[in-house]
Amino acid sequence: MNIVILGAGQGKRMKSALPKVLNTLGGKPMLGRVLDAVAQMGGSYSPCVVIGHGGEQVASYLGQHYPKTTTALQAEQKGTGHAVAQAIPALNKKLETTLILYGDVPLIEPSTLERLALLAKDGALALLTQNLDNPTGYGRIVRNTENAVVSIVEEKDADSATKKITEINTGVMAVPTQSLAKWLEQLKPNNAQGEYYLTDIIGMAVNEGVPIRTTQPNQEWETIGVNSRAQMAELERTFQKSLANNLLENGVALADPARIDIRGQLNCGTDVFIDVGCVFEGNVTLGNGVQVGPYCIIKDADIQAGVQIQAFSHIDQAQIGEGSKVGPYARLRPGAELGRDAHVGNFVEIKNSQIGEGSKANHLAYVGDATVGARVNIGAGTITCNYDGVNKHRTIIEDDAFIGSDTQLVAPVTVGRGATLGAGTTLTKDAPADKLTVSRAKQVSLNWQRPVKIKK
Numbered sequence: 001m002n003i004v005i006l007g008a009g010q011g012k013r014m015k016s017a018l019p020k021v022l023n024t025l026g027g028k029p030m031l032g033r034v035l036d037a038v039a040q041m042g043g044s045y046s047p048c049v050v051i052g053h054g055g056e057q058v059a060s061y062l063g064q065h066y067p068k069t070t071t072a073l074q075a076e077q078k079g080t081g082h083a084v085a086q087a088i089p090a091l092n093k094k095l096e097t098t099l100i101l102y103g104d105v106p107l108i109e110p111s112t113l114e115r116l117a118l119l120a121k122d123g124a125l126a127l128l129t130q131n132l133d134n135p136t137g138y139g140r141i142v143r144n145t146e147n148a149v150v151s152i153v154e155e156k157d158a159d160s161a162t163k164k165i166t167e168i169n170t171g172v173m174a175v176p177t178q179s180l181a182k183w184l185e186q187l188k189p190n191n192a193q194g195e196y197y198l199t200d201i202i203g204m205a206v207n208e209g210v211p212i213r214t215t216q217p218n219q220e221w222e223t224i225g226v227n228s229r230a231q232m233a234e235l236e237r238t239f240q241k242s243l244a245n246n247l248l249e250n251g252v253a254l255a256d257p258a259r260i261d262i263r264g265q266l267n268c269g270t271d272v273f274i275d276v277g278c279v280f281e282g283n284v285t286l287g288n289g290v291q292v293g294p295y296c297i298i299k300d301a302d303i304q305a306g307v308q309i310q311a312f313s314h315i316d317q318a319q320i321g322e323g324s325k326v327g328p329y330a331r332l333r334p335g336a337e338l339g340r341d342a343h344v345g346n347f348v349e350i351k352n353s354q355i356g357e358g359s360k361a362n363h364l365a366y367v368g369d370a371t372v373g374a375r376v377n378i379g380a381g382t383i384t385c386n387y388d389g390v391n392k393h394r395t396i397i398e399d400d401a402f403i404g405s406d407t408q409l410v411a412p413v414t415v416g417r418g419a420t421l422g423a424g425t426t427l428t429k430d431a432p433a434d435k436l437t438v439s440r441a442k443q444v445s446l447n448w449q450r451p452v453k454i455k456k
Contacts, residue, residue, distance in 0.1 A: 001117060002095050002177055003038055003045050004087045007031055007103030008052025008074040013228040019054030021103035022061060023232060026239050027263020027281055030106035030226060031058065035066050038101070040110040041117075048090040049103065050074050050083045079195025080171070085184045091177060096123075098177045100198070105225045107239060108172065112217045120174035124211040125202070128172040130223055131216070138168035139199055141214070149212040152199035156192040169199060170223035179210065247274075255294075269305065293327065301332075318350075321357070339374065353384075356399065369411065370395040379405035379423065386411045398433070 011020025021031035028036075031049070038045055045068075051058045052074040062069045072086040084100060091098060097120045101108065112128065119126035127149065129141050139154045140162050152169045153162050175183075183201040191197060205212055217223055221238045224231075237258075243266075244257035252268045254260060259276040266280045269288035278292055282300035286292070290303055293311040300317045303309070307320050310327030317334035320326060324342045335352035338344065342355045345362035353367045356374035361367060363380035369392050370384050382403050384395040393411035397403065401415045404423035415421065416433030424440050431437040 001043070001045070001174075002091045002098040003047035003101065004084055004091070004098060005031070005034055005038075005047055005049045005101045005103050006080060006083045007058060008050050008055070008077060008083055009104065010053035010077070011104070011227065014226075014232070015229070017054075019051075019058050020226070022054070022057060023226070024263075025106050025226075025232065025236055026243075029061065031061070031103040032065060033106035034101055034103055034108060035069065037108050037110050037113060041114050046070060048072055048087045050087050052077055052083075079189070079193065080198035081184055081187045081196035081200065084180070084198055085187075085196070088181050088184065091181075093177060093181075095177055096121075097174050098180050099174045100172065102171055102225060104227070105171070105223055107219075107224065107235070108222050109218060112215075112222055113172075115215050116172065116174050119213040119215055120176070122211075123176050123179075124213050125176060125179075125205045126174040127202075127212065127214045128170045128223065129167050129214045129216055130170055130220065131166050132168055132220075133166070135163075135166050135168045140165040141167040141169055143167075149202065149214060150206050151203050154191065154193075154197065154199065170217070171198075171225075172223065173198075175201070176210065179205070179208070264299075275311075287322070296327070367395075369393065370397065370409075372397045373399035373401070373417070375399060376401050376403070378403045379407060381406035382409070383407075384409045384411060401431075 007021040009020050014020055014023060016023065022029045025033060035047060038047055048070045049062060050072050055073060059071050070090050072090050074083045074086045097117060099117060116126050116128050137155050139152045140158055141149055142151045142153055142162065144150050183204045186204060187196040187200055189196055224235055226232050226235060240261055243262045244254055244260055247268065248254060248257060251270055253273045255275045260274060261279045264280060264282040266284050268286045271289045272286050274292045275294040277295040279297045284298050285302050287303060287305035289306045292309045295311055296309050296313045298315045301315045303320045304322045306323045308325045313327035313330045315332045318332035318336040320338045321340040321342060323340055324338045326344045329346045330344045331349045333351035336350040337354045339355060339357035341358045343360040343362055344350060348361045348365045351368040353370040353372065355372045356376065358374055359372050359376040361378035365378050366383040368384050369386040376397050385408050386392050386395065395409045395411045396414040398415060398417040400418045402420045404421050404425060406424045407421050408426045410428045413427055414430045416431055418434040419431045420436045421427060421431060422436060422438035425437060426439050
């Protein structure tokens with residue numbers, strides 16, 4: 001089956017320099033969501049995307065993320081029929097059916113497309129229609145007394161009787177490939193918009209006796225298109241609500257289903273709790289019994305069973321072992337790996353470091369490019385000085401070490417097993433195992449009078 005996706009529109013009402021189909025919904029460009037739906041249908045497809053406004057940006061996005069796609073340029077936007085016509089040279093004429101989709105209708109489900117494609121077998125034309133309580137703005141499906149589709153009439157061309165029809169055209173259709181090219185050549189811009197309407201091929205199919213079959217989507221929101229920021233925001237909430245409902249149905253406890261944002265894939269075990277205002281990006285896994293406090297941002301993370309993530313924590317490309325505690329206000333940057341029962345507390349930042357089982361950094365610390373063993377205590381105000389202005393260097397802290405508060409570890413440096421660093425130490429040489437290492441200026445007390453403010 002051929003796949004054509006229309007994505008040439010400028011989207012003036014979006015008021016954006018970005019091509020409309022590259023605006024994101026659920027953290028992914030709308031066009032990408034349509035292409036993902038196609039990929040999930042099963043089978044091997046090479047969709048042709050019709051580009052126009054911002055075509056170079058769209059083509060660049062496709063090249064990076066969907067290299068099997070091809071593109072066709074619609075230099076002037078003269079309607080949907082004209083857009084599909086630009087893709088005709090790219091189609092495989094040996095394939096019986098051509099499925100036509102829209103890059104700004106991002107939530108179409110693979111199961112809906114599969115059902116539509118099955119209806120288009122044996123030379124039939126299949127339409128995806130929908131019944132709406134308020135069909136204003138949509139083309140109406142006109143049927144005869146035998147309930148057969150005879151035409152589609154656009155809103156601006158409809159008379160009062162036609163406007164009362166509630167069955168609308170979603171624009172999604174599966175058309176016999178050989179007939180499509182012929183019908184597109186016959187289109188005329190005889191309408192209020194002066195455009196070449198793809199929907200006019202329905203009348204041509206009727207005249208030729210081509211069977212026209214219809215089906216409807218499982219969910220109404222599958223066929224909602226986006227033309228403005230307001231519509232984008234509304235559809236985003238609809239999408240997030242559906243994701244939240246899926247989580248609830250699978251046993252995840254949400255403090256408020258209306259206050260969660262998933263911009264990727266969120267996989268949850270049993271008895272997971274997610275508080276309000278959390279954002280999940282990329283691929284996130286929450287193991288059994290994980291508790292996520294309010295207003296956390298978690299991206300591309302593997303969080304194992306029993307972990308507690310407290311409020312306002314940021315986790316990015318990190319792994320957290322079973323039973324660990326993170327936050328509040330903690331930041332785990334790429335490459336952070338926490339072992340079992342580790343503690344990372346408030347205003348602690350971990351980057352490209354491994355924190356061993358049972359180790360703790362509970363207050364105001366920075367650990368970067370470090371390997372920290374088991375049962376290590378890192379005192380408040382401790383930092384690893386890992387960057388010399390040119391290169392990064394590694395700090396090694398072995399098992400059972402105790403790092404006093406306000407310590408600077410100037411990498412590369414090793415703290416031996418069981419070593420203790422006194423508070424305020426600046427460590428520039430390796431600290432031997434099982435010994436106390438202290439680096440401080442001598443404390444002195446002087447006779448000194450604090451200045452007194454003079455009243456003016």
